[in-house]
Amino acid sequence: MSNNITFPPLIGHRGVKELAPENTLAGFERAAELGLTWIEIDTTLCGSGECVIMHDDTLDRCSNGHGALIDFNFEQLQQLDVGAWFAPSFQGEQLPSLSQALLYIDRLGLNLNLEIKTYQQSPKHMAQAVCHALSQVEFSHSLVISSFCHDTLAELKVLRPDLALGVLFEEVPTDWLCIMRRLNAVSLHCDSDLLNETQAKAITAAGYPLLCYTVNNKKQAEQLWQMGVTSIFTDNPLIFNK
Template identity: 35%
Template sequence: MTTTSAPWVYPTFLAHRIGGTLAPENTVSGIDVCVKHDYRMVEFDVRLTANNVPFLMHDDTLERTTNGHGMSNEWQWIDLYNLDAGSWFGEQFAGEKLPALYQMGIVCQRHDILANIEMKSCPGNERRTATHVARALNMFWKDRWPLVSSFSQEMLAVVRECAPDFPVGMLFKDIPADWKDIVKRLDCSSVHVKHTFLNAEIVKEMHALGLKVMAYTVNDVDAAQALLSMGVDHICTDRPDLLRC
C-alpha cells in the first residue's frame, strides 16, 4: 500500500514509552531497560512546546510525570528541560530530563535502537505539532526509519505530506467501520490496535491490504503468544522483562 522508501526493518517486540513499567516513561533511562532485555525498538510519545520544540511527553499536562504544573504546550523548551521527570517513579531517577525528539534520535542511534514515534497534541495544536515533528524527522532521523503513528488522522496526513519518506501507522482504540478507507487515504504502512479488538479474521484482512499489524499494550505472555498465533506482526509491551525477544 505505502509509497514510502523506508524498509520494513522492525522487530516483533517494542517497549511501550521506552522502558515500560521498569523506568520513568519517555526518558533516556528506559533505553537501559531495552538494552538489558535485548529490545531493539521502543515506542514513545512526542508533543510540542510553546516555542515549537518536539519533546517526549505522554500527557497534555505535566503533573503526573514531572515536578511541573499546567499544560505542557504553554512552556518554553528551556523551562521544560529543567524539570525533574524521574523522581515520581523512584528516587534513583531523580533529576531525569525530558528529552527533545532530536536528542532521542542521537540516543537511539548510539544504541542501534529503532523507534515508533507516536505524535500527540494538546487540543487545537494538531497541525502545528505534526509540522514541526515532520521537520525534526527530516533533519535528525533520516536513514533511521522511525515508524510514525498517531490517533489523529490530521497529524498523519501532515507527516505524509511533509515527510513522505517515513512510514506511518494509524492508531485505533477499537476498529471503526471505515478503517479501510482511513488507512488507504493516509497511505499507511501499519495499523496499531488495542489488542483486545484483534482476531485472526481482521488481521488477515489487514494483511490482505499490505498492512502490518501492531497490538498494544500487551503485558501477558499467553496473550502475546495468542496474538502472534493469529498473525499479529508487532507487540508493544510495558513488560520487556516478561516478553522476550
C-alpha cells in the same frame, strides 16, 4: 531513514515503561540493554514550540512539575525532574526534546515508532513541528510515525512523503482499508483488547503489519501472535523471558 520496515514480535512501550521512567533517555537505554530492537515513544508540543518527549499534555503524572505542558517553554521544562517520581535512582533525569531523543535512540542502535500526540494543536502545525525536529537529526534506523490524529498523518504525508506512517486506532473501524490507502500507511496499530481474529486476518492478508498495544501478559501475547498479529507493545519485556 529506511522505509523497508521489519517489525519484531516485541516493541518496548514508552521505552520500557515498567522498568524505567517512561519516555526518558534512561528508559531508552534500558530497552537497548534488554536486547530490544524497537521502542515506541510519544511526542507533543511545549509552549515554546519544540516537540518534546511526553505522553500527557500535563506535567503532573511523570515529573515534579504541575500544570499544562503548553504553559511551559523548553528551557523551563529542562529544569524539571522526570525520573524521581519513578524511583530515586532516576533522580535528575531531564525531559528530552524530540531531536535529543532521536540522536540518543540512533546512537543506541534502536528502531523507533514515534507516536504524535496532537492534543489542542492544529494538525498542520503539529506536523510542521515534527518535520522541523526530524530535519535537525540524521536518523539512520527505521522510523515509523503513528498517530490517532489521522489529519496530522495526512499533513505529514504532504510535507514528507518519504516518511513511513502507522495508523493508530482503538477499535479497528470498518473503513480501515480506505484510511490506510488514503494515507499510504505502512502499518496498522490498534488496541489488543478490541481486536478480533477476523479483523487480524483481514489486515495481514491485505499486506499490512499489525501492531497491538499494550500487552503485559504472555498468554495474551501468544494468542495475538497466533491470530496473525505482527508485534505487540509491552511495558515489560522481561515477562516474556519466563
